[in-house]
Amino acid sequence: MTPARLHRVLAHLRPLLVSLRPVAETAVKALSRNRLQTGLTMIGIAVGVATVLAMMAVGAGAQRSIEQQVRAAGLNQITIKAGNWKPKQAIDGGAAAPHGDAGDSLRLPVDDLMPALPRAGAAWRRDDVVPIAFHPEDDPMEKHDHPLAWQRLGDLEAGLGAAATLSFEDAEAIRRLPGVQYVACGVHANARVHAGDRRWFTRMHGTDLELPNIKRTWTFTSGRFFTRREQDRGAQVLVLGQVAAERLFGEGVDPVGREVTLWNQPFDVVGVIGSASWVVRPAPGDDEFDAVYMPFTTTHRLLNLSKLNDITVTAASSGAVSEVARAITELLRQRHGISAAMPDDFTVSTQATSAIAGGGLAPGVAQVIAGNVRELERVTLDQLATTLERASRTMTWLLGAVAFVSLLVGGIGIMNITLLSVTERTREIGLRMAVGARGRDVMRQFLAEAVAISLAGGAAGIVLGILASAAIAATLGWATVVSFTSVFVAFGVAAAVGVFFGYYPARRAAALDPIVALRRE
Amino acid sequence: MIAVRDLTKHYHVGDHVVRALRGVTLDVAAGEFVTVVGPSGSGKSTFMHILGCLDRPTSGQYLLHGRDVSHLGADDLARVRNETIGFVFQGFNLMARTSALENVELPLLYTRQGALGAAERRSRAMRALAAVGLTDRADHHPSQLSGGQQQRVAIARALINEPALLLADEPTGNLDTETSQEVMKIFAELRATRGLTIVVITHERDIAAWGTRTIDFRDGVVVSDRVNADEPRATVPAEEPV
Ligand SMILES: Nc1ncnc2c1ncn2[C@@H]1O[C@H](COP(=O)(O)OP(=O)(O)O)[C@@H](O)[C@H]1O
Ligand SMILES: [Mg+2]
Numbered sequence: 001m002t003p004a005r006l007h008r009v010l011a012h013l014r015p016l017l018v019s020l021r022p023v024a025e026t027a028v029k030a031l032s033r034n035r036l037q038t039g040l041t042m043i044g045i046a047v048g049v050a051t052v053l054a055m056m057a058v059g060a061g062a063q064r065s066i067e068q069q070v071r072a073a074g075l076n077q078i079t080i081k082a083g084n085w086k087p088k089q090a091i092d093g094g095a096a097a098p099h100g101d102a103g104d105s106l107r108l109p110v111d112d113l114m115p116a117l118p119r120a121g122a123a124w125r126r127d128d129v130v131p132i133a134f135h136p137e138d139d140p141m142e143k144h145d146h147p148l149a150w151q152r153l154g155d156l157e158a159g160l161g162a163a164a165t166l167s168f169e170d171a172e173a174i175r176r177l178p179g180v181q182y183v184a185c186g187v188h189a190n191a192r193v194h195a196g197d198r199r200w201f202t203r204m205h206g207t208d209l210e211l212p213n214i215k216r217t218w219t220f221t222s223g224r225f226f227t228r229r230e231q232d233r234g235a236q237v238l239v240l241g242q243v244a245a246e247r248l249f250g251e252g253v254d255p256v257g258r259e260v261t262l263w264n265q266p267f268d269v270v271g272v273i274g275s276a277s278w279v280v281r282p283a284p285g286d287d288e289f290d291a292v293y294m295p296f297t298t299t300h301r302l303l304n305l306s307k308l309n310d311i312t313v314t315a316a317s318s319g320a321v322s323e324v325a326r327a328i329t330e331l332l333r334q335r336h337g338i339s340a341a342m343p344d345d346f347t348v349s350t351q352a353t354s355a356i357a358g359g360g361l362a363p364g365v366a367q368v369i370a371g372n373v374r375e376l377e378r379v380t381l382d383q384l385a386t387t388l389e390r391a392s393r394t395m396t397w398l399l400g401a402v403a404f405v406s407l408l409v410g411g412i413g414i415m416n417i418t419l420l421s422v423t424e425r426t427r428e429i430g431l432r433m434a435v436g437a438r439g440r441d442v443m444r445q446f447l448a449e450a451v452a453i454s455l456a457g458g459a460a461g462i463v464l465g466i467l468a469s470a471a472i473a474a475t476l477g478w479a480t481v482v483s484f485t486s487v488f489v490a491f492g493v494a495a496a497v498g499v500f501f502g503y504y505p506a507r508r509a510a511a512l513d514p515i516v517a518l519r520r521e
Numbered sequence: 522m523i524a525v526r527d528l529t530k531h532y533h534v535g536d537h538v539v540r541a542l543r544g545v546t547l548d549v550a551a552g553e554f555v556t557v558v559g560p561s562g563s564g565k566s567t568f569m570h571i572l573g574c575l576d577r578p579t580s581g582q583y584l585l586h587g588r589d590v591s592h593l594g595a596d597d598l599a600r601v602r603n604e605t606i607g608f609v610f611q612g613f614n615l616m617a618r619t620s621a622l623e624n625v626e627l628p629l630l631y632t633r634q635g636a637l638g639a640a641e642r643r644s645r646a647m648r649a650l651a652a653v654g655l656t657d658r659a660d661h662h663p664s665q666l667s668g669g670q671q672q673r674v675a676i677a678r679a680l681i682n683e684p685a686l687l688l689a690d691e692p693t694g695n696l697d698t699e700t701s702q703e704v705m706k707i708f709a710e711l712r713a714t715r716g717l718t719i720v721v722i723t724h725e726r727d728i729a730a731w732g733t734r735t736i737d738f739r740d741g742v743v744v745s746d747r748v749n750a751d752e753p754r755a756t757v758p759a760e761e762p763v
Contacts, residue, residue, distance in 0.1 A: 021639075022630050029618070431614045434575060435678070436603020436631035438596045514575050518614065 020448075027449040030421055037417045042457035044410030045497060048403050049461025049490050050468050055399035056486035057469035061479035076181070077214065078313040078325050080174075080332070081347045082166045164307035165336060165345045168296075171208075171311045173331055179324045181316040184208035185308050187299045193238075193292055194261040195248040202244045203291040204262070206299025214314050215273075215288070223256035223271030226295050230270075234297040238267040241289035242274040242282040263302060267294065407493070410457060411501035418450045418505035429509055430517025439510035446509045450502020451495055458494025462487055522685070522718050523549035523572065528581035530567050530741075541567040542578070543741035549720070551685070554712045556732030557722045563738040565722045566690055572720060573606050573688045574598040586685070603631050607679030609689035613671045615663040621674045622646050622659040628682050649677040653707055669700035676707060687711065689721045693728055705731040 031038045168185060175183040187206035192199055212218055212225050226237045238260060240248065249255040255269045273289065275282055282289030300306060315324040329348050336345055422429070429442055437445075469480040530542040541564045549555055557565050570576040571583060574590055575598075583591040590601055602608075615624045625646040629637050637645075650656050653673040663671050672692060679687055687708070693701035709731055711717045721732065729735050730749065737745040 427614065428616055431616070432627065432631070433599065434573070434602060434608050434614075435628035436599050436682075438599040438631070440596075441631055515570055518575075518610070 023445055023448045024452070026445060027452045030425070030449050031452060033424070034417060034420060037413075037420065038453055041410060041413030041417050041453055042460060044406055044413050045454050045457025045494060046410075046461035046464055048405075048407035048410050048497070049458045049494050050464035051399055051403035051406055052493050053462060053465025053482065053486055053490040054468045054472060054480070055396060055403055056489065057465070057480035057482045058399065058472060059396050060481035060483060060486065061473070076315045076317070076321055078315060078321060078328065079349050080166065080170075080311045080313065080328060081349070082164060082307065082309055083345065083347065166308040166311055166332075167306070168308065170332060170335060171308065173335060174311060174313055174328055177324065177327050177331060179316055179320045179327070181314040182210045182213045184211045184214055184312045185296045186310040186312060187296045187303075187305060187307075188309050189299070189303075191262050191292070193244065193248060195255070195258065198248050200244055200247040202241075202247075203287055204299070205291055205293045206296035207293050208296060211293070211312070214312055217276050218288075219274050219276035221272045221274040222254050223269070225271055225293070231295040231297055234295060234301040236265055236267045236298060237270045237294065238262070239271040239273060239293040240269055241291040241293075242272060243284050243286070243290040244292055245269075245272045247284075247290075262292070265302060407497050410454070411497045414450050414453050414498060415501040415505060417453065418446055418502050419508070421449060422446060422505050422509040426512065426517045426520040429512055430514045430520070433512070433514035434518060442512070443506045443510035446506035447499060447502045450506065451498035454494045454498030454501075455491070458491050461494065462490055465490060522551040522553075522586065523547075524582075524584040524587075525572075526582040526584075528568070528571065528578045528583060530564070530571065530576070531579045540741055542571075544581070545741075545743055547736065547743060547746060549718060551718050552712065552716045554709065554719045554731065554733045555721070556729040556735045557720060557738060558724060558726070558729045558735060559738030559744075561724070564741040565738050567741075568738065569688055569690050569720065569722055572686070573608060574601045599631070600633065603628060604633065604682060605685050607676075607682070607684040607687045609672070609675050609679050609687070609692045611691040611694040613663070613668075613675045613695070615671055615674060615678075617663055620660050620662060621650065621655065621666065621677075624663070624674055625649050625677045625681055627678060632682065645681060646677070649681045650674070652680060652711070653677045667700075668696050669703055672696065672700075672704050673707065676704070676711075680711070685718060687717050687719045689719070691722055691724070693723065693725070701725075701728060 171183050171185045174180060185206075185208045189204045189206075190201065191204035192201045209226055209228055209231050212220075221242060223239070225239055226235065229235075230237050240255060245255050248260065249258065254272075256271060258269050260267050260269055273293070275289065284290050296308065313324070313328065315321045325348050329344065332346055332348075333344060338345060429437075432442060432445075466482050469482050473480045525548070526546050528542055528545040529540070532539040532541060543564075545564075545568060557568070559565050567576070571578050571591075574585075574593070577593075577598075578591050581591065582589060585601065585605065590598070593601070615621075616627070622643065623646075626642045629642045629645065647656065647659060650659055653676050655670060655673050655677065658666060658670060658674075661670075663674070666674065672695075676692075689708070692708075693704055696704060705721075705728060708719050708721060712719050719732075721728070723729050732749060734746070734748050736743055
């Protein structure tokens with residue numbers, strides 16, 4: 001707004017403000033007549049407004065801790081895996097399925113992938129898994145410019161993530177979608193890492209420098225993640241998970257700056273990853289901390305690969321996860337030229353992993369969720385959101401009822417005191433009418449009085465409400481958030497109560513006959 | 522200035538009708554000082570309420586400045602009261618715990634242009650107080666003023682919007698004789714200096730003598746309407762009105 005325009009607007013507002021001032025002055029003067037009643041009424045309003053504020057603070061606090069928890073638990077994560085396979089369990093009844101998620105937690109005694117040789121068991125295992133989509137990589141006659149999935153990863157159980165359908169270009173396209181926050185490419189394998197005479201067989205993740213942004217529970221116990229330059233160059237740098245670091249170098253030894261060997265290649269250790277969350281503890285055999293990380297470009301270069309196993313994406317807002325997932329699905333179908341009749345050649349999944357019952361979340365909410373939601377890790381984000389909403393709605397209703405009752409009591413107080421004021425000042429009303437006050441002027445006067453009480457009570461209520469929110473946080477352990485908006489709303493509620501309950505008395509005053517009013521003793 | 526034709530006013534009390542006014546026809550020219558006399562219950566106040574646009578007649582016509590105001594709506598009547606008419610009441614009707622100055626300012630809150638600025642209100646109220654000789658009491662509250670002073674504050678209030686018509690219903694009813702004369706003298710001076718049209722109701726003969734014309738009411742009709750013989754006395758009041 002330009003200064004000139006602002007000036008014009010103010011010039012328009014001036015008469016209104018000027019005309020409101022005497023009204024406000026009269027209102028304050030009138031209220032000082034019945035101090036006790038005014039004071040008692042204000043208490044009612046104050047309690048009501050304080051409860052409204054506390055209600056919103058608790059609601060917002062729950063919302064925020066849910067949001068944080070959702071982020072920490074990676075609920076805003078979307079994983080795109082190459083390939084689209086029927087789960088193995090569906091075929092052999094799950095008996096021979098030690099791992100629900102093929103390609104993730106496999107641990108096979110493959111020492112080295114180089115040179116990649118076809119293995120004996122591979123054929124029958126592959127037959128076991130029936131693709132619902134025909135993919136070029138499954139065509140035995142097809143010539144590939146890279147090792148086949150099972151050769152590449154050493155996975156006998158070539159399944160989800162093993163098909164070579166995802167590319168770095170796909171990842172870049174996903175990065176440009178709206179609502180997408182971070183994108184990390186992934187190529188995974190198992191590898192034996194040597195550090196001097198120690199060896200440790202672990203999980204190797206060829207990944208992206210954005211991964212630490214996605215893994216919110218990570219902390220660097222030492223060093224750093226690899227840089228963009230290292231990723232662009234395909235540098236031979238390695239970040240160790242805490243478990244791998246301990247196994248290779250022993251506890252309490254900082255491996256940063258040391259050299260390790262992998263695939264007979266030297267790697268510089270640049271960082272060690274630990275867990276910042278007490279919910280997630282590094283343990284041998286897990287996928288995150290019993291693991292080593294290198295730029296996926298390095299993996300591509302050394303293993304002569306060009307495709308990705310998976311792409312991990314986070315949505316900027318946890319509420320938009322399904323939306324972003326849908327957008328990714330559409331984008332990839334289009335990029336891969338998949339016709340409408342054909343199924344995806346990739347799998348998009350959103351995560352709803354546990355840790356809800358853990359720290360951070362208000363105990364009540366956590367309890368409600370834990371009690372109501374079985375198999376937490378399998379529920380979708382939508383279901384989770386619904387449950388959370390139900391929980392916070394319950395407490396909102398509870399506080400809402402308290403707020404309603406106090407505001408009703410306060411409001412009736414306002415009505416009472418304004419009626420009293422109208423009765424006491426009937427002659428004055430008659431006089432004002434005689435000198436030219438119209439019904440609406442009288443009405444405005446008494447509404448102003450009612451609103452003055454409610455706003456004064458409301459101001460006290462806001463202070464009270466902020467204290468109450470702090471007390472709730474301190475004693476009950478609920479997270480509470482008092483925002484500018486909620487203060488504004490609380491004030492608005494106070495004003496609305498004043499207008500609502502002041503309306504009837506003010507109308508009565510406005511409807512008075514000036515002669516009758518003047519004659520009243 | 523004022524033209525009243527066949528004015529009647531009926532009140533319904535229970536199932537019978539009180540005829541407060543039963544056909545009043547009269548004219549008042551601009552600058553006249555009319556006193557209205559008559560026994561209690563004769564309809565003087567009722568008549569004045571209609572003249573003051575506080576009430577509407579049951580039938581008949583009331584032309585103020587040639588404009589028929591007998592059927593205006595409540596808001597229009599309020600506007601007429603604010604701009605054209607000043608009231609002085611028997612009981613003063615000042616707001617307690619409010620200074621003389623603020624009492625005088627009251628009509629300025631309801632002007633057509635909206636409320637004036639505080640400084641403008643103040644200077645106008647001071648001028649009105651000066652007209653009744655009370656400049657030095659501007660910050661006094663009604664309880665700190667004598668009856669005569671209170672009535673002068675009320676007159677200042679009636680004057681502040683520079684009305685054409687000043688109406689007073691028994692303005693001296695609560696005052697002693699001496700103070701009553703002072704108040705009537707103010708009315709006479711206002712008429713002389715400003716050309717105000719003034720209608721004062723009274724039941725005291727010596728007060729009525731201040732008018733240039735006296736109208737006598739009885740049972741809701743005018744029974745006598747005469748120009749006072751010694752008119753100069755009203756404009757230049759003597760020591761002892763008869
Ligand atoms: N609001 C009213 N309701 C019923 N009767 C009324 C009302 N106002 C005045 N009257 C009656 O009208 C008559 C004239 O009253 P009023 O004009 O006050 O007389 P005055 O002022 O001459 O004493 C009286 O009989 C009075 O009782
Ligand atoms: Mg009377």
